[in-house]
Amino acid sequence: MTLADNLRRHFPVVRHTAYLATSVRGAVPDLALEAMQKALAWEAEFGGGHPEYAQRLQQARARVREHLAALLCTRPDRIALTDGAAHAVQLVLHGLPLWPGDEVVVSDDVDAAVWLAVHLQRQRRGIVVRVVDGRLAPDDLVAAVNAMTGPRTRLVVTAHVSPATGQRQPVERLCEVAHAKQAFLLVDGRQGAGVDAVDVEAAGIDFYAVDGGTWLCGPEGVGALYVRRDAWSVLEPAFAGPSALAAPGAVQPYGGFWLAPNAARFDCAHAGLAAWTGWAEALRFLRAEAGWDFIRTRVRGLSGYLLDRLLSMDGVRVWTPREGRAGLVVFQTARLAPDAVAAACAARDVRVEVLPDAVRAATAMYNQEADIDRLVQALAEAGSLRGRDSASLHGHDGAAAAGAAAAGTAAAGTEAAHDLSSGARPGR
Incomplete structure (x- = not known):
């Protein structure tokens, strides 16, 4: 049994769910639950x-x-x-x-x-x-x-x-x-x-x-x-x-x-x-049984695997830059709104998070490649990625998407700032 598999067995939620929603609420290990129950x-x-x-x-x-x-x-x-x-x-x-x-x-x-x-x-x-x-x-x-x-x-x-x-x-x-x-x-x-x-x-x-x-x-x-x-x-x-x-x-x-x-x-x-x-x-x-270095390496590896799987699909735009990533991967699909994507995933016991204009998946150290495969399969089965629906949503690398956004904003120089002293809200 690998270290990753040994650690994973301590998290009950991942035994039945592809849990990719750590950004909302992380899974609690069984040892912590036992300590809480004793307390x-x-x-x-x-x-x-x-x-x-x-x-x-x-x-x-x-x-x-x-x-x-x-x-x-x-x-x-x-x-x-x-x-x-x-x-x-x-x-x-x-x-x-x-x-x-x-x-x-x-x-x-x-x-x-x-x-x-x-x-x-x-x-x-x-x-x-x-x-x-x-x-x-x-x-x-x-x-x-x-x-x-x-x-x-x-x-x-x-x-x-x-x-x-x-x-x-x-x-x-x-x-x-x-x-x-x-x-x-x-x-x-x-x-x-x-x-x-x-x-x-x-x-x-x-x-x-x-x-x-x-x-x-x-x-x-x-x-x-x-x-x-x-x-x-x-x-x-x-x-x-x-x-x-x-x-x-x-x-x-x-x-x-x-x-x-x-x-x-x-x-x-x-x-x-x-x-x-x-x-x-x-x-x-x-800290002691996993180790922070292992956790960081594991998380980064899984987020890279998720990026690769999403970028190989037509009709997906990934907002997360490859080199600057950690554990979050943010993406859009061409045909389904974010809440519809989340619903399609939930129907298949895959948990992701809905943002106003995108979907966010979090790859924690207790996840495995099979969880990501289930997410990708859920997207495919939902029919949201068939064909080349939109050139603007075709398999961007997140770094390119971020670079394009940066170019448009950086050109404005100090106009990138919004003065909210009057109570105005920033455009999102």
Whole structure:
């Protein structure tokens, strides 16, 4: 039995489903489920008020920080715990000192939850939101961000891996651009953490949001935020709870309080013992039994196989660039709308994700080539790919599609930015 097969057997969902929807919700390994059940059983017997509950919870959270620190190439004391990536993003946008007229530059391909957090700050604090086309090729994206940042820019927001195209964004170079303008960089790692390597310390990334429920195989409602050491004194705790204090009871009725001396001061996580125990075990499994290098190699190999299969079919347009890919493959078909494609796949026990104008498939390390073959077969049986329906949808390599989009946008120079200070929405 190969390592891939041995790991796959720990994920119940893939035993009956070609599960290509990790970008929405990752599969949870059986070892993590068992750890959660034991934690729930202990709590049911002894109660959450038992003195040992807080100790067990603290230990589980400490293990999560340790595993995430190893993944991101940082230290555990620079990891704050949250309810997910969207929550982590909100902690940054709520906690930074932003004033009317301050500018936030946002890549337009970030998750909808990120947009919501940004627009709330525009409404409440009068910031100016400037939008860059996240579908640009890496060099053009860096140039566009550089052109639109200035003395009033306080924050640049981008995805680690674009949820719209599957392209790995040049976060290290964007960090250099942001810092050159005295701005911070916030990276949404929802689609990148665990499947694409990033060294947050070496890159100088200020804030990196992690979601436990996608590629990191944890339960829903857990996440984290990496906060660079130099940003601790700038970012204010947006919300505060007992775990953010330097010690239990380190708050007084008349105004005195003492926050944790590290990134734990930004903790705002509401999940209980079972959830954190389960995620800690899932991270241990991924790190120790699979290994991050194996996972990244496996994911990239499977996404390459999916690209090859799709590009060999007439009537398909692939938006994901071959060289810049990670685990996501975004594509369109000529005859069927995205929701119809997803329905045809679901009827054959193939799970993919529907985007507004495309379909997204996520190849995780627990997938295998047979899952991708089932997806391709489902598309063929649905009759969406017979004949050469449209020259514009004929088997593009994603790099060519991305390059064409980049050429059209880059020619506009700084016009790639949209000023949203009046509340206008970007064209998609």
